[in-house]
Every structure is written in structure tokens, then in C-alpha cells.
Amino acid sequence: MSLKIAIVDDKYVNRNIIKNKLLAYGHFEIVLMAENGSDFLQKMKTLTPEERPEVALIDLEMPELDGVDTIAAATTLYPNIKYVVLTIFDDEDKIFKAIKAGAFGYLLKDENAENIGDMLWQMHSSGAGPISPGIAHKILQLIQNNNLTIVKKDIANEKILFELTDRETEILKLLVKGLSYKEIGQELSISPNTAKKHVINIYQKLHVNTRIQALHLAQEKGLL
Amino acid sequence: MSLKIAIVDDKYVNRNIIKNKLLAYGHFEIVLMAENGSDFLQKMKTLTPEERPEVALIDLEMPELDGVDTIAAATTLYPNIKYVVLTIFDDEDKIFKAIKAGAFGYLLKDENAENIGDMLWQMHSSGAGPISPGIAHKILQLIQNNNLTIVKKDIANEKILFELTDRETEILKLLVKGLSYKEIGQELSISPNTAKKHVINIYQKLHVNTRIQALHLAQEKGLL
């Protein structure tokens, strides 16, 4: 069985390159080519359900109706079709908007065409949306930088994997605030030597060996 | 040049399968094998910087110190190493936590080993973290289901109150990550003395005199 594909891109050259590469790959049948979102939606109306594409490759920057809006509209009209962004843009904002609009995958044009064929075919077999490595990487970084945060249903059990004692936690808090041993000692009315001893014990439990490392780990693990 | 790899997995069989497959693939050199996070961190201490792995493949469910905590600790200790999760678990929570902890990639063990080699090698050339298609797909779905939402950082604070030069900002970033002068020097291919000179200039501009203070100020003022 071959996979029925639609190509939506405002550049004639692009449409043809993609078309030829996919045809050369085999497995694919190009059933629709459009030069923008409006064009795509118009042409879709002329097709019977059997003729419709199973996958639509959609560029993002297009006149008339851009990729994001096209996907948003098309997902409600034809929810069974898999919409895959195929573009040169890799900025966070576009990625995020396209996904929210309902994109099933996100491929970069600088993938060589063979790769694109591979990824589309793999999507077909595995059911997982195809995503270019560079895009996936960007999303990971968004998450790491706290620009993407998970909306938690239950914020429960933050188990204390690094078992610090109460005193150690108390000292850790002062440590990450930037206090020296001397200052910690003053604050807690103990000898700076003791403060230091605690800190070193903390380091051993956390497997770190500088204040900054302890701070990062404490923040990540919510030890404060 | 071959890529130096560490394998952290509690099952002997798994370690060996991964090792053999990667060795058969070529390009890879296994420099460390550990059976849990503590073991890994212990063994890392015995290695000189030159001997250290460039990539650490880390399983998630392990006794002693699990994968997420291991990555959290290791990223602060050895920020230059790329930590790639290699596991059978694909539930959202684990994925998300691992990424937050600092995972650079997330691979599923059901990938055939050739694929894993491919993805690791591609990571090495492209610099993008390797992510199994199924995982990337899950993340997209999280976003679509509004379980992951983007948080726009307030970039209005872009005013350069403390006028750091580009180089100084660059160095500040490394400094707050926890790198020593020596490490900053290595990272930027300059003398540790120069790194130090920059840091002290930064301190003067920020009116602080320790790393932790600089970190706090930088975070408050959004200098990063």
C-alpha cells in the first residue's frame, strides 16, 4: 500500500523538489499540491473521502493562509489526516504554535529528502509523529530552561532522595544564600568549624564539592 | 576520533548488550561501566578529565541512586558530559523529570542497537540531543493536551543595568554553572588567569565578591 500525501508550499520549486524526492522514494503517492492554506482547503473540497490524503506536508510561511492557521482549520475539518509541518523555520514560537494548532509532526527542510521519506514512512508504521532531531532538541531545551513547564495534576510525593538532616538542611539554606562559614556560624551560634563540618557532610551526601553545585542540586531537587 | 561512552545500568546483561552493540558499531569507546548512580559517581572520581566519557548512557530505574537523581548530580559535577537516558520507560512523568534533571537525550531500549548507535553518532555530529521517535511524539502530545505550556520569560528586563561585555556575560554563565577558573579557561580556550581576571571585573561591575552572590544577582536581574 502506498501512502497518500498532500504538499502545501508557496514555492513552486519546493513543491516539486519534495514531490520528486518522495516519488523517487517509492511508497508515496502525491494526491494534492497547493500553494497556500486557502488553496489547500479549496482543493480538499473537491476530493472524495477515498481520494483524500492521509498525510499533509505543510510549510509555515505562506501568503493567504499560513501554515499554523491552515493546520488549525484543517484539523477540525479533516481530523483523520496527519498534518506534518515541513519548513525551514526552527524558532521556538513557530514550533510551539504549530504543535498547539494540531501538527502531528515537525520536519525541517534541511533534512535530506531521503530522511524525510524515512521519517514519514516510519510514522506510518509506528504511528508516532515524525520530528526532526533539531526540533526535538529545541523542545528539550525549552523544558530545561523552564520555558515549558508541565501542568501538574498532583504535585504530591517529592520524596527526599538525598536524606539531609534538619540541621543540614538549615545550613544548606544559609550556604546557598551566599554566607561564608564564619557567617553561618554567627547566624546559628556555632563555631565556623562546625558549620564547615556540616557543609562537608552535605557535600558528601549530595555528591558535590562546591557551593554552586550544591545550590543547583538543591534547587532541582527542591531541598529548600 | 572515537566517542567516549559511559554505560550505567543495573542489569549486567543490559550493560553487555549495549556495550557489544556499540563496539560493533565502531566509532565508540566504552570508558566506564557502572551498575547504579552511586557507582557511576564513584568511578567518575577516579578518572582524569581526559579519561572521562563524553556521553553517559543512563538507565532510569536503578537501586542506590536512580537515573534522574544521578543525572541531576552529574550535570552539576560534570557539566560537559552529555547525559542520555537509555531505558524502557516511556511514561510522561519519567520523561519530564529526566529532562528537567538535565538529560540531553532520551532513547528507548526497544530501538534496535544499530539505531542507538546511529542516533548517538548523529548527536555527536549535529550537536542535537538524540530522542526516540516515540518519546518525541509523547512530548508533542503533552503540549497539545495543554499539559505542557510555554512560559514566556519577561524579557522587558533586558535593560543592561550592569554593563557587562559579551565576553563577560559568557563567562558569567559558565561561572554560575559552577565551573572553576580552570574549567572556564578550558571551555573557552583561554588561560585560567584570564578567566579569573574577567570574573573579578564582573564582580566589580556587579558589586559582589563571591560566585553565589553573582549568581543571585544575575538571576534577579536576568543577566543570563
Added chain:
DNA sequence: GAATATATGATCCATTTGGATTATTTGCTT
């Protein structure tokens, strides 16, 4: 009562850090 964990404190030592000073090179600006 003995064993254990925790908190306290000191001492010694090597390394790192913070600070001041001086100097050279590079790339712009006037």
C-alpha cells in the same frame, strides 16, 4: 547498657578564590 546517629568542635593541609597590579595585543573611533 551498648550501639548508633547527630551535632558539636578542632587541627592540619592543599587548593581555590578573590583582589591588586602590570603588561601586551587587538580592533575600533576620531
Added chain:
DNA sequence: AAGCAAATAATCCAAATGGATCATATATTC
């Protein structure tokens, strides 16, 4: 061409930090 800001780098020094070891007191638990 002269002037200036950055970036580079080295040297000297004092203070702080990180690490190891030993010692003591005080609870708690078995």
C-alpha cells in the same frame, strides 16, 4: 596616527574553601 576599550595573560598575596581525621557530648534505639 593617536586614543581607547576589550580581551588576553602573568605574578604576588591573603583569605576562604574543601577534605581528612580525631574527639566529645547528647540523644535515641535496640
